[in-house]
Amino acid sequence: MATVLKNRAIAAPKEPGEWNGLLAGIYTLWLKHMRKFRSSPVEVLFTLATPVLWILFFGICMTGMVVPTQTGLGYQAFITPGVMLLTGLTASILGGTTLLLERVNGTLKEYLVAPIPRLAVLLGSMTSGLTKAVLQAIAVLVAGAVLDSTLQFRILPFLAALTIVGVYSLGFVGLASAFASQAKSMESYHSLIMVMNLPVLFISNALYPLEKMPVTIRGLAMLNPTTYGVDACRILLYGSKPEIGLGIDLVVLAAFMVLGIYIGYRSFSSVMQKIGA
Amino acid sequence: MPLFLESRLIVLATIFKQNREGKLAQGQDAGVYAIETSGLTKSFGKVKAVVGLDLKVEEGALYALLGPNGAGKTTTINLLTTLIGPDKGMAKVAGYDVVKQPGMVRRSIGVTFQEVSLDRNLTGRSLLDIHGRLYQLPQKEIKKRIEQLVELVELQEVLDRPVKTYSGGMKRRLELARGLLTEPSILFLDEPTVGLDPHNRENIWAYLQELRSRGNLTIMLTTHYLDEAEKLADKVGIIDEGKLVVEGSPASLIASLGTDIIKLTGSGDLARFKEALRQQEWIAAFRVASERIKQDGSSIEGASAPVSAPRGVESPETAGKSEETALSEAVEATTTASDMAVEPGGITEILINLTSEAGRSVKPLVDLAEHNGFEVADVSLQRPTLNEVFFKYTGRRLRD
Numbered sequence: 286m287a288t289v290l291k292n293r294a295i296a297a298p299k300e301p302g303e304w305n306g307l308l309a310g311i312y313t314l315w316l317k318h319m320r321k322f323r324s325s326p327v328e329v330l331f332t333l334a335t336p337v338l339w340i341l342f343f344g345i346c347m348t349g350m351v352v353p354t355q356t357g358l359g360y361q362a363f364i365t366p367g368v369m370l371l372t373g374l375t376a377s378i379l380g381g382t383t384l385l386l387e388r389v390n391g392t393l394k395e396y397l398v399a400p401i402p403r404l405a406v407l408l409g410s411m412t413s414g415l416t417k418a419v420l421q422a423i424a425v426l427v428a429g430a431v432l433d434s435t436l437q438f439r440i441l442p443f444l445a446a447l448t449i450v451g452v453y454s455l456g457f458v459g460l461a462s463a464f465a466s467q468a469k470s471m472e473s474y475h476s477l478i479m480v481m482n483l484p485v486l487f488i489s490n491a492l493y494p495l496e497k498m499p500v501t502i503r504g505l506a507m508l509n510p511t512t513y514g515v516d517a518c519r520i521l522l523y524g525s526k527p528e529i530g531l532g533i534d535l536v537v538l539a540a541f542m543v544l545g546i547y548i549g550y551r552s553f554s555s556v557m558q559k560i561g562a
Numbered sequence: 563m564p565l566f567l568e569s570r571l572i573v574l575a576t577i578f579k580q581n582r583e584g585k586l587a588q589g590q591d592a593g594v595y596a597i598e599t600s601g602l603t604k605s606f607g608k609v610k611a612v613v614g615l616d617l618k619v620e621e622g623a624l625y626a627l628l629g630p631n632g633a634g635k636t637t638t639i640n641l642l643t644t645l646i647g648p649d650k651g652m653a654k655v656a657g658y659d660v661v662k663q664p665g666m667v668r669r670s671i672g673v674t675f676q677e678v679s680l681d682r683n684l685t686g687r688s689l690l691d692i693h694g695r696l697y698q699l700p701q702k703e704i705k706k707r708i709e710q711l712v713e714l715v716e717l718q719e720v721l722d723r724p725v726k727t728y729s730g731g732m733k734r735r736l737e738l739a740r741g742l743l744t745e746p747s748i749l750f751l752d753e754p755t756v757g758l759d760p761h762n763r764e765n766i767w768a769y770l771q772e773l774r775s776r777g778n779l780t781i782m783l784t785t786h787y788l789d790e791a792e793k794l795a796d797k798v799g800i801i802d803e804g805k806l807v808v809e810g811s812p813a814s815l816i817a818s819l820g821t822d823i824i825k826l827t828g829s830g831d832l833a834r835f836k837e838a839l840r841q842q843e844w845i846a847a848f849r850v851a852s853e854r855i856k857q858d859g860s861s862i863e864g865a866s867a868p869v870s871a872p873r874g875v876e877s878p879e880t881a882g883k884s885e886e887t888a889l890s891e892a893v894e895a896t897t898t899a900s901d902m903a904v905e906p907g908g909i910t911e912i913l914i915n916l917t918s919e920a921g922r923s924v925k926p927l928v929d930l931a932e933h934n935g936f937e938v939a940d941v942s943l944q945r946p947t948l949n950e951v952f953f954k955y956t957g958r959r960l961r962d
């Protein structure tokens with residue numbers, strides 16, 4: 286019996302109408318999360334304010350202190366991709382919070398007794414998290430283009446950079462879902478996230494170039510997906526000289542995305558298994 | 563039913579006009595039962611929440627699941643609604659197996675949980691809309707049903723306000739509306755009336771009764787309000803420690819407790835009167851419930867068992883024995899206690915279980931008392947309720 290249940294955890298749809306249920310479920314959850322997002326302007330403002338403040342103050346003030354790097358960018362332009370990815374990260378974390386909150390306040394039960402597969406709950410949360418990430422990245426791009434003359438409005442590079450943010454964010458949406466599925470409380474979720482958040486920004490090439498880092502930190506930075514996302518965005522948006530190379534960036538980011546989603550899926554389904562559902 | 567409900571309940575006729583019969587028959591091997599379990603078992607680590615539960619609920623019935631805190635009621639509902647999976651055993655809901663065809667089960671049921679499970683930041687309307695979408699109902703249909711249901715549960719005014727501004731009663735009613743939105747053939751309600759004022763509680767019961775009379779709706783609910791279960795359930799099942807201890811219609815369960823009970827209050831020669839009581843065939847059992855001994859005008863509560871009701875069988879240890887033996891044991895116990903305490907002029911309460919109907923026995927009983935030197939001050943009749951059934955089968959220990 287135990288093994289039967291294990292295989293059943295969140296397996297592919299078998300009963301009639303389950304594929305429809307999957308799509309309807311994902312869409313409905315996405316819609317619900319977007320409605321909530323829209324109806325809480327504070328959440329929108331906060332997540333947008335952070336990156337804009339970064340570009341405005343950190344970017345402008347540091348400009349006087351930094352020597353030009355081999356990327357050939359002004360400092361403000363230099364940090365814009367990193368800030369954009371940071372917004373993606375924040376949005377991913379918020380996506381995890383949504384899942385956790387619904388778990389804690391009992392809304393999750395409503396989904397679990399509805400005729401939608403378990404998988405729809407996870408994918409719905411992930412999709413809404415991703416949407417928030419991309420929306421906010423767009424806002425940063427626009428702010429960046431307004432504040433900095435070296436960034437020009439061009440459709441293709443913008444779309445390419447947004448795709449990078451999307452892939453990067455999905456990886457973190459997966460990880461955040463994994464934490465959110467297991468976390469005992471909001472507090473434990475947030476302390477975990479705080480621990481993860483800062484190194485992801487600082488141990489990367491988002492704020493300083495790889496060449497200026499001590500060798501050990503550079504080694505760590507090479508393990509951080511942010512480094513690859515930043516490199517790719519700089520190349521795509523500014524045509525700057527690569528630190529790593531677009532090809533490697535794309536491969537690493539795609540691998541990170543798959544890994545993140547997989548971990549999220551495993552974590553979520555192990556929780557579902559625990560209740561034997 | 564209150565008159566003012568009448569008009570709104572007509573709305574229900576339209577909501578539930580479509581024929582439910584046949585819905586259940588679509589189940590693979592359609593049985594007669596809306597809910598059927600055998601040997602259903604679920605543990606959480608060492609805690610055995612549900613142990614080998616066998617239930618059968620007929621189509622169209624209102625089944626009340628009763629039991630003390632931690633008895634396993636919510637776990638049972640969670641298993642039947644496919645929220646969690648069983649360790650062992652089988653359960654069929656609407657003819658579908660909860661493990662093999664959870665999707666079909668979910669399409670047939672509506673659920674409200676014990677704890678409020680509403681998203682506080684959505685409006686009532688949005689919340690119902692999302693629920694309808696989860697069940698893949700067409701938009702037009704969702705809109706129509708929201709209008710009708712909201713009128714039913716009287717939430718028109720607050721429908722577009724965020725749920726966090728609702729009172730507890732409003733939230734409960736919204737949850738009920740949500741459970742009904744998908745027109746389920748089986749409705750599971752985990753303590754639907756907890757925390758409601760009497761007006762709201764009565765309304766909800768009236769809605770449920772009306773819903774049942776319109777369509778072939780089966781309802782399984784849990785409640786701690788035994789008077790409600792007694793009044794409205796076709797069948798109650800009392801569970802304790804994960805096991806079904808007794809099941810039946812409220813009337814039959816109460817009847818099984820024996821006949822009516824007469825409470826005599828008075829004073830006099832207790833020993834002689836008790837001896838006389840023992841001789842009578844028409845007295846099944848009796849128990850000295852309490853004695854208040856007057857001393858210098860002050861009154862002291864007697865040292866014996868509590869006054870109220872026929873709780874001769876109180877502890878689980880005696881639950882298996884017949885009413886009579888348990889009562890006579892209680893008699894022995896109180897006799898020893900009272901023999902030491904009784905002083906002339908004390909006022910005594912005696913609970914007497916009759917073998918025949920109480921109305922005809924009052925006079926003979928009073929005569930018997932007076933002939934045996936016991937002066938009767940007051941006579942009162944106590945009919946057993948579901949409360950007594952509950953205590954008889956579950957004991958009175960504190961749970962959790």
Ligand SMILES: Nc1ncnc2c1ncn2[C@@H]1O[C@H](COP(=O)(O)OP(=O)(O)OP(=O)(O)O)[C@@H](O)[C@H]1O
Pocket residue numbers: 606609610611629630631632633634635636637638676
């Ligand atoms: N998720 C869980 N993890 C561990 N133990 C649980 C869990 N859910 C229930 N239990 C245990 O299972 C037993 C039955 O609980 P259940 O909630 O079914 O009781 P109940 O009859 O609904 O009680 P109440 O009247 O208080 O709602 C209890 O001992 C409870 O502690």
Ligand SMILES: [Mg+2]
Pocket residue numbers: 635636637676752
């Ligand atoms: Mg409960």
